[in-house]
Amino acid sequence: MEEIEKLDRKRKNIIKLSIIIIIAFLICACYGYNITENSYKPPHDNEYLFVEIWHNVHGKIITGNSSAIPKHCVDSPMYSYNLANKTLKDRLSHTLYYINYTKAIIGSGGTVTGDIGSGSASDLKPYFQFPIIVNSSLSINETEKFSYSIIIESYEKLVINQTIVLYEGQNYSFESNYTKQILDKNGEPATIFYHETERISNIGIWSKSKIIYQL
Numbered sequence: 001m002e003e004i005e006k007l008d009r010k011r012k013n014i015i016k017l018s019i020i021i022i023i024a025f026l027i028c029a030c031y032g033y034n035i036t037e038n039s040y041k042p043p044h045d046n047e048y049l050f051v052e053i054w055h056n057v058h059g060k061i062i063t064g065n066s067s068a069i070p071k072h073c074v075d076s077p078m079y080s081y082n083l084a085n086k087t088l089k090d091r092l093s094h095t096l097y098y099i100n101y102t103k104a105i106i107g108s109g110g111t112v113t114g115d116i117g118s119g120s121a122s123d124l125k126p127y128f129q130f131p132i133i134v135n136s137s138l139s140i141n142e143t144e145k146f147s148y149s150i151i152i153e154s155y156e157k158l159v160i161n162q163t164i165v166l167y168e169g170q171n172y173s174f175e176s177n178y179t180k181q182i183l184d185k186n187g188e189p190a191t192i193f194y195h196e197t198e199r200i201s202n203i204g205i206w207s208k209s210k211i212i213y214q215l
Contacts, residue, residue: 049104050203059116064190072117087210094124102126138198141178158202171201
C-alpha cells in the first residue's frame with residue numbers, strides 16, 4: 001500500500017513538472033514572437049525603387065509653311081522630383097494607396113519640343129512585387145517602331161533587353177532620327193524631321209516618407 005502511494009505521489013509530481021515546463025515554453029514562445037513582430041523589418045520596408053522612363057520628341061520643319069504646321073500643346077505633368085533631397089511630389093496621389101506594399105514607383109512621360117509643339121505630360125505608377133516587366137517603343141521611321149523591354153529584378157538592378165544593366169544613379173537612352181511627310185492645316189504637303197529620345201533612369205532607392213501628395 002505504501003509503495004502504491006509513493007508511485008502515485010511520483011506520478012503527480014511528474015505531471016506538475018510537465019505542466020510547469022509547458023507553461024514556461026509557451027511564455028517564451030509568445031515573448032519571442034512579440035520581439036520578432038515588433039523589431040524585425042524587411043530590408044527596404046520603408047523605401048521604394050524610383051525609376052523613370054522619359055520620351056522626348058523634337059520636330060523641325062524641312063519643307064512647308066511653318067505657320068500652318070499643326071502644333072501639339074501638352075500640359076499635364078502629374079509629378080515632379082528633387083534629386084538633391086530625394087523628394088517625390090505626386091499630384092494625383094496614385095502612390096498613396098497601398099504605399100506600405102509598394103516596392104517600386106515608375107514615373108513615365110514625355111515632352112514635345114521644336115516646330116511641332118511644346119509641353120510635357122507625365123504620370124506615376126506603383127508596383128507591389130518583383131520582377132517588374134515594362135515594354136516600350138519609339139518610332140524609327142514613318143511606319144516602324146523599335147520595341148524593347150525593361151526587367152526590374154530587385155531594388156538593386158534594372159535590365160534592358162536582357163543585356164544593359166542599370167544600377168542606382170545610372171541611365172540609358174535610345175535615339176532615332178527620321179523624316180515624315182504630313183499635310184498642314186491648309187492641306188498642303190510638308191516635311192518634318194523628327195528626333196526621338198527615350199531615356200530610362202534607375203534613379204535610386206528613396207524613402208517613402210519623402211513622398212509629398214500635392215494637388
